Amino acid sequence: MRDNVNGLISQKNIDALLITDPYNMRYISGFRGGEGVLYISQNQHVLITDSRYTEAAQKESDFTVTEENKEHSRTELLNRCISQDHARTLGYEDCSMLCSDFNKFENELHVEAWTPMGQSVNKLRQVKTPEELDYLRKAESIGDAAFSAMLGYIKEGQTELEVAARLEYEMKMNGAEGLSFDSIVASGIHSSMPHAVPSEKKLEYGDFLTMDFGCIYKGYCSDMTRTIVIGKANDKQKEIYDIVLCAHKESMAAVKPGMKGCEVDKIARDIITEAGYGDCFGHGLGHSVGLFIHEEPRFSMTDQTVMKANMIETIEPGIYIPGFGGVRIEDMILITEDGYEDLAHSPKELIEL
Template identity: 65%
Template sequence: MKQIAERQGGRLQMSTDTNTVLKNVDAQAALVTDEYNIRYISGFTGGEATLYISPEHRILITDSRYTEAASKESDFEVIEWNRQRRTEDILAEYILSDSVRCIAYEDKSMLCGDFAKLAEKLDMIERWVPAGSAFNNLRMIKKPWELECLRKAESIGDAAFANLLKIIKEGMTELDVVAELEYQMRKCGGQGTSFDTIAASGLNSSMPHAVPSEKKLQNGDFVTMDFGCRYNGYCSDMTRTIVIGKADEKQKELYNLVLRANLEAEAALHAGLRGCDVDKVARDIIDSSIYKGCFGHGLGHSVGLFIHENPRLSPGDSTVLQPGMIETVEPGIYVPGVGGVRIEDMVIVTENGFENLAHSPKELIEI
């Protein structure tokens, strides 16, 4: 209830924020269609809706399946569309009422077909303005109540992993591991997964996003597990790699190199750095070894209502990190024909460093 109250108390600030977006993109009004932005801006969790935002009106348009829930969750005016009065008809009424001739739309999420249909129906609009990431960027710095949801989500992942370690063994399949992880996350309070769970063993672990299979875990296998749950809509994300049986010296060397990259990147992390600066710390460690070129993806990404948000810790992201941003720190080494290791934490950027939301052990675990 406290989170709900804090969110409702933030409605005035959100109204100010969305009006600022309108000013920044030079539009009189906006249509918000991305489901995560709809939830963040309006509080409505159903997803299937359109928001119309102008200085005069804040309208949530949805169908009869969601109108009652939307009225309870949101302080927007909720209007039901139906076959007699469709979304574009409702929009036309408010656009004409507000004398809007220039409107912003979410070009990064709206389908071309949907845009073409709207543009045809709303012929009173003289200029359509692509909003780009303007509304997504409202979600970059997390509010205190959001951080609490993220802490809880990651703690559920910690508990699920601890329980899995009591169960996982040689002979289980990768799909068995996925089923157990997802069951444990649910049992510990998770409200669904935040992405498709990954469990990759042996040679399969050289594929960062391997699809779990019927392959059985064998003695000497690396097993990389990337998993997360949702709590109050907010995602967790964590990766741990273990060894079935005893690790050989080559496996230990590879694992400890990834661990060093993870620890040193986190030690360097603080507000004021650019995302690419943090990525470089981990990448330089791996690229100065015999595994140069075996770390292909970015070091990390933000997490919130969606699993992959901005800003990123990657060579191409020069965004300056600010307190309250969430980032994953997930260096990895992937060697086809050998296997791979990834170690991932989810952290909050602070003024002088970071807060690690993941508490599962990172030293090499042998089962």
């Protein structure tokens, strides 16, 4: 990891780099606390945090851990590092740093120039390591176990909030540290909203029920969506479900290194469009997942990124019809040297409860 960061420092022609994004802090240093700053140069690797986290930081990271407090502020400690390096140019994460934090650093740190890093630090996380892949597989398997348990729990009369609460309980009982995002549980006409918020609406016979959920395992996220029907599906529901399932399977089957994100998206989008529902699929086909739930690159109409082995992506086509309902099916996949590995193992065919 250090070699990649040091290479980035050389590439950007800067003397040192500040890392404040908590996900990049974890990725680069191993520190999971998320509160603090990394100072990285060719000569120094320093993690500055407060007394709440210093013990954990020393256990989790091989960086030099320095405590900030009333006597020694963060900027004072950073200036010591800068002075030791005689650093003149400092890189910073302009896509995630708050303006107020940047203004403070700019006013108090003794450097001559600031270099915005754009997405260059985040891009270091795109290709996953074997250890990361183990964590991601485990996280997705927790989602599988939770979904399986839910099939024996869900019934008419329950509210979306009750279903969401039980779903989150099942993930935690199967080893989740927490949720990778707020669970989406949408029934009936609510399922036409891709990011619907669970409500007090009760499940009714004939409802679509879309559940989009994910958990965190050792800091890494999972993401999965399944749509089922309460009772028996009607012909229209079956038609829509089959189109989405076809788009899901066909686009997944085509994935391999060398493809662009927009090319994978087009496969699913063309299937849905040719079936007459192109206007009902507004979001991208998928996104990367790692320490954060929505990472780059993406399967979208505009993403020109060339896919590489050991990248993680979601495949999540959908059709959403206001006043009727919607369907989304989502798995996380690993792009392999010659294709893909589906990390989810829950059934994809339409389930009627």
